Amino acid sequence: MQDVAKAAGVSLGTVSNVLNHPAKVSPVTAQRVREAIARLGFVRNDAARSLASGSNDSVGMVLADIENSLFIDMAHGAQEAARAAGLNLLLANTTCDMGLQDDYLDVFDQARVTGMLLAPMEDSSAGIARMRSHGRQIVLLNFSPKPGTCCSVLVNNEHVGYLAARHLIDTGRTRLAYVVAHDDYQPVRERRRGVRAAVEEAGARVTLEEIDSVGLTTAHGHLVGRDLAGRKPGDLPDGLVVVADELANGIIHELHTVAGIGVPDQVAVVGCENNRTAGSAAVPLTAVDLPGRAMGREAMRLLMDEVASGERHRHATVVLEPELIIRSSAPR
Amino acid sequence: MQDVAKAAGVSLGTVSNVLNHPAKVSPVTAQRVREAIARLGFVRNDAARSLASGSNDSVGMVLADIENSLFIDMAHGAQEAARAAGLNLLLANTTCDMGLQDDYLDVFDQARVTGMLLAPMEDSSAGIARMRSHGRQIVLLNFSPKPGTCCSVLVNNEHVGYLAARHLIDTGRTRLAYVVAHDDYQPVRERRRGVRAAVEEAGARVTLEEIDSVGLTTAHGHLVGRDLAGRKPGDLPDGLVVVADELANGIIHELHTVAGIGVPDQVAVVGCENNRTAGSAAVPLTAVDLPGRAMGREAMRLLMDEVASGERHRHATVVLEPELIIRSSAPR
Known part of the structure; x- marks a missing residue:
């Protein structure tokens, strides 16, 4: 970052402002800093930033089975809502292996994501409790949590x-x-x-x-x-x-x-x-x-609410209703 | 980490060894440290570790379309190979949107992943060049790169x-x-x-x-x-x-x-x-x-080779052969 400041002929604080509070910097100066960044191949170091702030701009979503299109739909819905909130959605697939699920929860935890979405096939109370004890918000999809332990989105x-x-x-x-x-x-x-x-x-x-x-x-x-x-x-x-x-x-x-x-x-x-x-x-x-897509969107909404409201947050369960689609195998 | 050392009654160096070089520590001491870690809810801070080492234990895979089972197969194959190498595979889905693809490359870059796998639908030379200029190894799947710019795994x-x-x-x-x-x-x-x-x-x-x-x-x-x-x-x-x-x-x-x-x-x-x-x-x-699974496995192999060999690495293209599966729509 010092190299960028030197190359652009500005202070370290100005470089920081361009990256974090661009409205505070004049367009001409911002442009000069951005050119210096491009020239030097400087990457804003999210490792350093998430270390300072305790979280980064990503949400981690752990899915039990990406072979099942319900989980793909949940990922689509969550991604739409994440992008709308300026967040990235990272995915991990556990192939219904609870050991792998625990590993991926830890990966996202250690990466200091903003929050997590978990769509498991089995009871995941231990993993959820571990995440929450680290202050990591987590919303459960398609599985009822133990009452009061986290937010969840279910289908009826x-x-x-x-x-x-x-x-x-x-x-x-x-x-x-x-x-x-x-x-x-x-x-x-x-x-x-x-x-x-x-x-x-x-x-x-x-x-x-x-x-x-x-x-x-x-x-x-x-x-x-x-x-x-x-x-x-x-x-x-x-x-x-x-x-x-x-x-x-x-x-x-x-x-x-x-x-x-x-x-x-x-x-x-x-x-x-x-x-x-x-x-x-x-x-x-x-x-x-x-309703997989709607479940993904709702889960992101609950997660954002929890992140934004902090102590005032109260866990909620959203139950979405299914719908019968009639085709030839059982007609009207 | 100091709290852990104190609670376990060992030095800071011993805690570090348990986490990073467990073979150096006696099983009894290691167990005591692990119990202290569990008791205190201590998370090994990957943000700090990746800051120090320049990379973490994850590989980021950017997929153009998780609706297409070829991409799901590539993810399965890559995950098998990643797990076998002690690495985690994180996924991102671009829904064939090149802007989103660039965003996710940046996310993984800033998260300091060990390397990246990219399965795009369109020419991604600019993004690949940007990653490589940051010293980030990247292997392309299902798309021919410009000659000599990176490793790739293709189907014929x-x-x-x-x-x-x-x-x-x-x-x-x-x-x-x-x-x-x-x-x-x-x-x-x-x-x-x-x-x-x-x-x-x-x-x-x-x-x-x-x-x-x-x-x-x-x-x-x-x-x-x-x-x-x-x-x-x-x-x-x-x-x-x-x-x-x-x-x-x-x-x-x-x-x-x-x-x-x-x-x-x-x-x-x-x-x-x-x-x-x-x-x-x-x-x-x-x-x-x-052969999606085989493509994913080969891509991880190339990435690991590139990470391990450093300067000695030479880019390679692996071309896998397809196979005809005969069913009723065009029988023998």
Whole structure:
């Protein structure tokens, strides 16, 4: 910085003003300083600046799974809101590995980011408490925190399950099944509650069974679909609520394309995410849409509020509502 | 750090050794220091450390488009290699906006990352030169740099076009079309060269036309498909090489599902990416697979080599070969 001041023929304070309070410097002087900076290849040293101020201009977002378009949508929404606030959004992907998640929280903590957004798949209370004990603001996405520990943005996952099951019941299905995997994931358990509520509401004419899948991918769906195709026709459910879209696509492939069990004629299928593949599958998937972009924007808004209000801040939970998108796999 | 030393009853140098050279400290002492650190909520201050050493333990990866699964694959591969080297990978998404790309290069530069990976959609020479002038190592993915300016990892995009067209010719198609958009994108131009080479190789019996699309999405594919469906049957190509998979899926939807022009019977279609939607479309898409994960891993290897060898480093270009994945839209 001294070299820049010397090259531009100004004081150190003027260089600092050009960088931090440009309105205080005349345009001509500012231009001279900027030219000197460009000539010398001087980089404003954020390491030094964040050391002094305790934070930099970035928000760190830790995502459980960038393969899942819900997380990509949350990143888009958060980035829009961050940019509007003059902040940068840095991303880290944990591939659902809690060890990696802890590492990335530490990376952003040590980099002294302005705040963090965390979209985990499992309980992350320990990591959140560690960040907060360092004075680091953190907002949780898509996972309920322990009450009062931090702000969070959730989707009403119980209503996701309810909307899916209710649509099947309203279109005349009576033998429903909820296809699940990963009961350790909060959304999976919450969607079950909604499915059950819709079935109970319908009374004795509608039955519900639960079908366990080994995992949530298309390949796991192939296994479930093959099992179903092997059942006696009377034992086949006529409506499936499938907890994840890829899983649903795999089931539809085995039932409809391989075994010739018509979707939706014999079995109607509803997914619970409305991800990128939902509309382009062999039988386009009716699915409950999760508002990822809005969740990302809301999370940034809560984080900014917490950063700005300091001690006066009160944690908040924002719950966004899902929406049913009707396609061929379970038509009107 | 002094508080930690006091609480653990050791010298400042011992605390520093536990953090930076743990092998020098006895396990018992190290444990005592770590407990004191945990008790005091002490964070190793990377801002201070990166200020001293000029770099931290993170690699910054700037991606043009996290909607495109090629970029997600590159991030996975880079992360695997980074973790294996004890480094963290931080991501930034530019949504194909060159202004945002410049901002994120600056963010990572100012954060003093160990190095950067850049996967752009357009010429980024100015940004790369700016990073290099600050002594920041950077490796380019999926885009040819100006010769000698930095390391790069490429896919042989000419061969992508060649494999796609050659497959159509080998399976008896004679009226080919290359469906393109965004001629400003390097891969689009390179794939065209390969398509042309395959057609020329086949001699006069095979013709080639070029069909311009407004963009690369499924919706743009619907427009192209509708145009094609409106042609007289004799004017219809019998084989399409489509520069992007989503575009191909949109075309197939309009031709096959809407207009009843059979894919592959009347028109065979080959995509040029093999992204996540390729296998699950209405007619599963034959596509040339781009080796994204391997590209990410190679890029990290080149970056680590450059960081480790310093002055002795010589820039290298790694070109990875694509592979044809045959599905129903253009069978054997």
